[in-house]
Amino acid sequence: MILAQISDTHIDPENPNGADRVSDLERCVADINRLDPLPDAVIHTGDLVHNGTPAKYRLAASILGALKIPLHVAAGNRDDRAAIRLAFPTGRDLLPDTAFVQYSVDDYPVRLIALDTLSATTNMGDFCDGRAEALRVALAEDGGKPTALFMHHPPFEVRESTYGWQFDSQDGIERIRRALDGKTNVIRLFSGHSHRDVRGWIAGVPASSTPSVAIDLRLGDFPAELADVPIYQIHKINVGLGTVTSETRGARPADVAAE
Numbered sequence: 001m002i003l004a005q006i007s008d009t010h011i012d013p014e015n016p017n018g019a020d021r022v023s024d025l026e027r028c029v030a031d032i033n034r035l036d037p038l039p040d041a042v043i044h045t046g047d048l049v050h051n052g053t054p055a056k057y058r059l060a061a062s063i064l065g066a067l068k069i070p071l072h073v074a075a076g077n078r079d080d081r082a083a084i085r086l087a088f089p090t091g092r093d094l095l096p097d098t099a100f101v102q103y104s105v106d107d108y109p110v111r112l113i114a115l116d117t118l119s120a121t122t123n124m125g126d127f128c129d130g131r132a133e134a135l136r137v138a139l140a141e142d143g144g145k146p147t148a149l150f151m152h153h154p155p156f157e158v159r160e161s162t163y164g165w166q167f168d169s170q171d172g173i174e175r176i177r178r179a180l181d182g183k184t185n186v187i188r189l190f191s192g193h194s195h196r197d198v199r200g201w202i203a204g205v206p207a208s209s210t211p212s213v214a215i216d217l218r219l220g221d222f223p224a225e226l227a228d229v230p231i232y233q234i235h236k237i238n239v240g241l242g243t244v245t246s247e248t249r250g251a252r253p254a255d256v257a258a259e
């Protein structure tokens with residue numbers, strides 16, 4: 001199974017870089033659509049738009065609507081949960097009758113679970129008892145099926161960042177860790193928010209954060225040839241072995257991709 005991951009697109013026509021961010025996302029969508037084989041699905045790990053208004057979500061959805069494969073979105077701190085629910089499918093709701101966007105997608109060989117890590121008070125991450133209990137229940141439902149989690153805030157230390165730990169407190173991370181403890185079928189955790197290409201671990205599960213698609217917000221060092229190229233990631237999952245091979249790649253122009 002192959003997943004493409006995009007993140008932190010921060011679509012925002014009111015920003016001076018707004019047109020570039022639209023172009024960055026369009027280039028990634030076009031490149032993903034040209035992949036052979038096509039991925040099974042795309043995950044977006046949040047900050048789809050920057051401080052969402054309905055118009056920004058309409059714009060983001062119109063670009064993402066060109067994807068040839070299903071898209072699953074996790075909410076970021078710059079997102080509006082209700083707007084995400086309106087604009088995108090959110091799987092089987094793990095916290096019905098709440099605002100949280102936490103859901104399971106059971107249609108693939110690897111089960112995908114979107115976690116809601118939004119804080120009520122800050123731009124950092126949070127994960128309360130209710131969300132942790134819903135994750136525990138979901139994982140207990142099917143303890144054998146390989147499962148990948150995707151979420152906005154990385155629950156591991158990003159040493160390169162001013163904010164190494166990107167949660168309000170360690171409590172939220174500890175709740176995730178406890179929910180995952182001993183769950184050997186959870187093979188990977190994907191996140192965004194750091195805008196960097198970084199890796200870590202939680203409860204023995206390999207975890208990663210992908211660079212922002214928005215080039216103006218991207219952090220870290222990249223090869224010179226990618227300076228003006230938007231970046232996304234491809235994750236190849238060997239379901240039988242439970243392994244994941246990840247690749248960070250630049251969105252190729254159509255003429256290069258055709259070669």
Ligand SMILES: [Fe+2]
Nearest residue numbers: 008047076193
């Ligand atoms: Fe972001």
